[in-house]
Amino acid sequence: MTMVAIKTQLITAQNFAPFGDILDASGTPDMAINQGLCDRHHDRAKLDFGPDGRAGISIFNAQPRSLPYVLEMMERHPDACQAFIPMSENPFLVIVAHDKGGEPDKPRAFLTDGKQGINFHRNIWHGVLTPLAAPGLFAVVDRIGDTPNLEEYWFQTQYVVNS
Amino acid sequence: MTMVAIKTQLITAQNFAPFGDILDASGTPDMAINQGLCDRHHDRAKLDFGPDGRAGISIFNAQPRSLPYVLEMMERHPDACQAFIPMSENPFLVIVAHDKGGEPDKPRAFLTDGKQGINFHRNIWHGVLTPLAAPGLFAVVDRIGDTPNLEEYWFQTQYVVNS
Numbered sequence: 001m002t003m004v005a006i007k008t009q010l011i012t013a014q015n016f017a018p019f020g021d022i023l024d025a026s027g028t029p030d031m032a033i034n035q036g037l038c039d040r041h042h043d044r045a046k047l048d049f050g051p052d053g054r055a056g057i058s059i060f061n062a063q064p065r066s067l068p069y070v071l072e073m074m075e076r077h078p079d080a081c082q083a084f085i086p087m088s089e090n091p092f093l094v095i096v097a098h099d100k101g102g103e104p105d106k107p108r109a110f111l112t113d114g115k116q117g118i119n120f121h122r123n124i125w126h127g128v129l130t131p132l133a134a135p136g137l138f139a140v141v142d143r144i145g146d147t148p149n150l151e152e153y154w155f156q157t158q159y160v161v162n163s
Numbered sequence: 164m165t166m167v168a169i170k171t172q173l174i175t176a177q178n179f180a181p182f183g184d185i186l187d188a189s190g191t192p193d194m195a196i197n198q199g200l201c202d203r204h205h206d207r208a209k210l211d212f213g214p215d216g217r218a219g220i221s222i223f224n225a226q227p228r229s230l231p232y233v234l235e236m237m238e239r240h241p242d243a244c245q246a247f248i249p250m251s252e253n254p255f256l257v258i259v260a261h262d263k264g265g266e267p268d269k270p271r272a273f274l275t276d277g278k279q280g281i282n283f284h285r286n287i288w289h290g291v292l293t294p295l296a297a298p299g300l301f302a303v304v305d306r307i308g309d310t311p312n313l314e315e316y317w318f319q320t321q322y323v324v325n326s
Contacts, residue, residue, distance in 0.1 A: 023302060025222045025224040029224070034292065035291075038292055039223070039224040040223055041222040044222060055304070056206040058205045059203075059204040059280075060203055061192070062201040085248050088250075088251065089252070089298075115250065117302055128200070135252075141218070
């Protein structure tokens, strides 16, 4: 089995744009609310729950991983987006790939800065939730619906994500 | 002006049930995903964005407050629910009230345990977002729509929230 190393880079709205949205308080707030005591960064995610789906909020409690991380599988959700909001200030690992003929192309690995959530757009290949510290607690906004809404791809190539 | 003291209590799914949902990883997970490495606590919020609204995710950055906290105003959203997901492990203050003829009845004050988000149901009187530590960073899932969706009530009575 071939082994391919992937280096992480810090995630930004720009480098993540082909895959989804960064949910954070960067940039100028869209409005000041609550007598000026709260900045609102308005409507930051491109949400899409499919024709027969609805939005839900679930809580994910994931076991922390560590680097180097061996990536064996990626998945995608054909019917909807999926947003991950960390409930701690711990950076987490975000792995995504472009599609190449129905399979993930070479994966890219990002690290958040501890103050960012992310939203994967519909049908974007991504790794499973990979916190790097406890608690691996996330609020997940995704589709509630009747379809499986899941496609998995197991690699022949072994990808190893390094810091 | 009359001054009335309010003591905080720890928030639970039970004591908060008349006002909304607790978004946390308590109890038995509804499913294990990602090869058993992640627990999913599924669809924990009763979401409701009104007939012409849609869900959005915004980021709120609020100035931390401290106790005792003087409560001057409460608000409610007639067209939709509003969920607050803390992006830190800091407990925050949650103030709610039953409705009494179009005005908030005596407020109740809750403290989260640092691992809980909350969802206010539609039209529930609540205080503005009151983190008690920095960063006061929250992901907010609420209605994106054309109506004002906001009613404010300024108290004659002065309520002081104590720990």
